[in-house]
Structure formats: structure tokens, C-alpha cells
Amino acid sequence: MENIYLPKLAEIKEIIQETADTKTIRLTIDGGGIDFLPGQFGEFSFMGEGESTFGLSSSPLRKEFFEFSFRYSGRATSGINSLNQGDKIAFRGPYGNYFDTSKMKGKNLVFVGGGIGMAPVKSIMEYCLDQRDDYGKITILYGARSVNDLLYKNIFDEWKKYKDTELIVTVDPGGETSDWTGKVGFVPTILEQLPLKGENSIAIVCGPPIMIKFALKSLEEKMGFDKADIITTLENRMKCGLGKCGRCNVGSVYVCKDGPVFTAKELESLPNDF
């Protein structure tokens, strides 16, 4: 008889301090990663401080570890933040649906991430980069409020080295530093300026709700993307991740079970409950 709320203990292999208040933590269970698909999430906790929900941010093809990125802001994340390399994190998952990569094969891909919303994008993006030959041109657009709020700076060069892959990094106006060489502008604005067309392309967009709203508009109205070819993830407060605790639903759809991955077309049919 299985207790579905019982976590596994995962060992912290590496902690990357991404920004002043965000970290990426790499974990292993029984010395390796776990089986999951890009887009899925888990429940993470330092026992005694409560669980938090985070998307998995590594490529599932990189089997030696699995990772997540988080901002510390409450009790549960402060608990996780207090841990060191070698400590244990309680983990449940993976849960939820995933990006349908069969639909993406052979297509041009544009990955759009905003702030910490880059974490789930990173998982599917690195998954595609790991099988680079299966896809057309890859464009990565990543934006944050300021240069100091950019995650994954240490691996930007790694992303760029793949063939036919372009990385554009932008910060909101006012968030640039004197030595900043990237773009300055909101993500949807920069997105519209890119020479991308909707034909034979798939867009993956994750970030704060306001960014998603305008990025979707840009992609659909200005760039000719079909709603079914724009994929995003929803975040709602969760407790169980198992479709029982009753709080993450958007209309009849449970983000933890039917999501978190949805196409813009699917979002269109949902009520304004997220």
C-alpha cells in the first residue's frame, strides 16, 4: 500500500547562486537523476518548513542529476535556501503533463522566457539542444527585470555554441548596467523585432502572467503563429500535485494533472480563473 504523500530523499549535488535571491539546486536520488519529461514539476521541501512546487529545469536526457530553480520568499523556500551541498531535500514527483516534443520535431523553435519563468523553458530547450539535429532553427529569447535578475548567466555561452541557435538576452528599460551588451526592452517588444514567422514554427513561452499575455498577442497578431503552435505553462498554487487538494483548477482543468503545459488554443477555452 503506497502513501502518495511520502517524499523521497534527494541529495544536493550542487548549488548555483543565480541571483541575489534565486538559486538552482542539482539533486540526485540513488546517485543519479530521475525519469521525467520536460515541463513536469515536483514538490520540494526541507522537512519542517513545508512543501513548495517547482518545475524541473534540467534536460531529462542529462541523466546524472535533476535540478530546479527557485526564488526564496517564504517559509518553505527559506528552508530550502538554508541547505548546503550534501544535505537532503524531500522530493515528490515528477507530476503533471509535458511538452509534446513529437509535435516539435523538424520545426523552427522559439523559446521565450521571462524572469524565473525561464526555468521550465530551460528544461524543454536543453532537451531539444541535446537532440539538436531533430529541430530547425532555434531562437532563445530570455528577459529579466534587470541584469542582476538574469538566471543561468553561467551557461549562456553553452547554449550559443549549438549550430543554428541564437540567444537574445534582454532586460527591462532601466534594468541595464553600464557594461550591458544585450538588448534593452520588454520581452514582447524584443520578440516582435525578431525575424521570425509562424510557419513551420513552435513557440514556447513561460514567464510572469503579464509577459505571457503580451507575448502571446505578439506571436499571434504580429508574427502569424497559430494558437495551437504556441505552448505555455500555467502556475497556480498547489499542495498535493495529485488532483485531490482542490485549489489549482482553472475552470474544470486541474493544473497539476491536466497541466501545467497548455497551448494558447487550450488557454482560450478556459475561464479567467488564473
Place this chain on the structure above:
Amino acid sequence: MEEKYFEISGENLKSFIERIIADDFEVIAPIDKDGDTFYGKINRFEEANLDILLPKMSYKEYLLPKTETLFEYSFSGVNTDIKDGLESVAGANQKRVIFGGRPCDAGAGPIMEKVFNWDFKDEFFNERFKNLTIVSIACEKPDNYCFCTEMQLSPESSYGSDVLLKKAGDKYFAIVTGEKGLNLIKPYINLFKEITKDKVPAENDWKKLFEIEKTKSFLDKNFEHNYFQQRFLSCIGCGVCTYTCPTCHCFDIQDEGNLKEGRRIRNWDSCQFGIFTLHTSGHNPRVTQGDRYRQRLMHKFKIYSEKFDKYLCVGCGRCSRNCPEDIDIKEVAKDLADMA
């Protein structure tokens, strides 16, 4: 197993209950306490209040306790020990009878069972449910808050009961719906007299005030309707509707403890609280009490029924009876049906 039918005198019913208590069954029945009536353990038949229509709370807590330990943890050096909370549930009292509840409360068990077994199986719920035998009593006089008939049950429904008793003068008819009920009465079968179905009086023709399918069809199309914002302006978000509801099952998961040891627990939660859906960022998908009461209506009359057929409501009316603002869910469901 096909239904079986029995007759039992009032005196024999008393003997039956006292004998199962003597045989170590834990019998839970409506008992008078603190000026009200609640489900609780009885040691003698007379302690059961069989005249009350409905106890203040349902017996939901025997399926989903207000607080339940999911696991305990302790740290020693670099090691973490985890003690599975399911072990104590699985090893708990195997012989528990709910006696004297009403058909609405009985209907709630199988309705919640679907949620707790949708894909992932919640064995905490399943273990408790498996160990309950439900002996209900049909209602003769539902009150104005009752609407079980609209909710596809009735004051005489046997859905969810292992044994349904129907009072007739100083005796009862007993409808045994399955193996569980039969196993309960078997050792005491001499107290019962088996009869054929035609000897059991036919069900009354209970009238419906509205069609719940119409309520659903309104909800299907009118998420943004201003009825929700207007009608629930008076709602103070106390959550009593969800706590007293036999089918509301939404829960919170919290940790309790320190750096040495503690436990992870789940507690009853309520969709009527603003914090229920509050994001870390400060964003809240359900800002107003109208948004939150709409969620409760949506969950009960639309979302659940789309997933599992039936509805997440048994029409007991507790949410209305206990509401400090006198919001009557039957009236609300009727309003929605009328607007459909």
C-alpha cells in the same frame, strides 16, 4: 450481491446495536453534546439521538480527519528517518459502524471516493472508508434546507448505505445493499426477519424544486455572470459551508516540528479563504468572495460532474443551515437553474 430485505422490531434494533458494541464494534451515532448534536462514539443504544434530522457536522471526519499525519520525520546527524503515517491508519480499528446517519451523509462517501482514487490512490481515505459500515435511517420529514432529491438522492435513498433502515411504526424495514451490510448483520441474523422486496413500502414521490442539470448548464456558460459578485457580497468567507459539508474535501498540507523532528500533516482547508489560491508573487486568481463562492458552486455542480458523473453535493443543506449570512445554497442553485 443483490439487495436483501428484512424487518426488525425497535426492540431488536436496540439489541442489535448493543450486541455489536459488546462485540467490539466502535459505533458512531448522532449524540447530544454541548447543546447540539454531533456524531460520536456511543456505548449504549440510548445515547444515540435518532430523532434529530441531521447532526451539526457530517461524519466526514471519519473518512478525512480534520488533521491527519501523513508521515513523521526525525533527523539524527546526517540521517533522516521517516515514519509512514499510513501504517497507523492501516492498523486502526477494523470494526467501525456509523449508525443513525441520514441518506445524504451516506451518499457522500462514494462521491468523495472518486476524488481520492482519480489516478493517484489515496490509501488514507481508502483504508478508512473500507473499515466503515454505514447503517443509515431514511428521513420521514426533510426540512426546508434539504434538497437531496434535487441532488439525485432522496430522503429514502440507499446510495452509499450498507444498511438502510426505514421506520414504520415501532418497527423498521432494513434494506441491505451489499456484502458489507450482510456481513455486519449475519452474526445477529436471528434479530432480523427476511422479507421480499414487495413487502417494503414503495418510496414516496418526493418533489423537486429545480433540476440540477439546469444549474449545471447555467454554470457551463456563465462564468463571468455578475450574479456571483452580487449574490455573495454578504458572504464573510468564514468557511463554515465547507467545514460542515459532507463532500467538501479540499485540504492543506503543512509541516509541524523543529530541526530535530516533526510531522507533515494535512488539514481541512476551504476554498472560501483568500489565501487558498494566493500565489507567492501576490497574484490571486480568486480575489473576491464572489469568485470564491462561484468556485464552490462550480466545483460542486460542474467540475466534479464533468469528471465523475454525479455531483459533489448530497443536498444535506448544512452549508445553508450554518451560514451566518443565511446564504441558502438550494435557493442559489435554483436561481441559477431559473436563469439557464
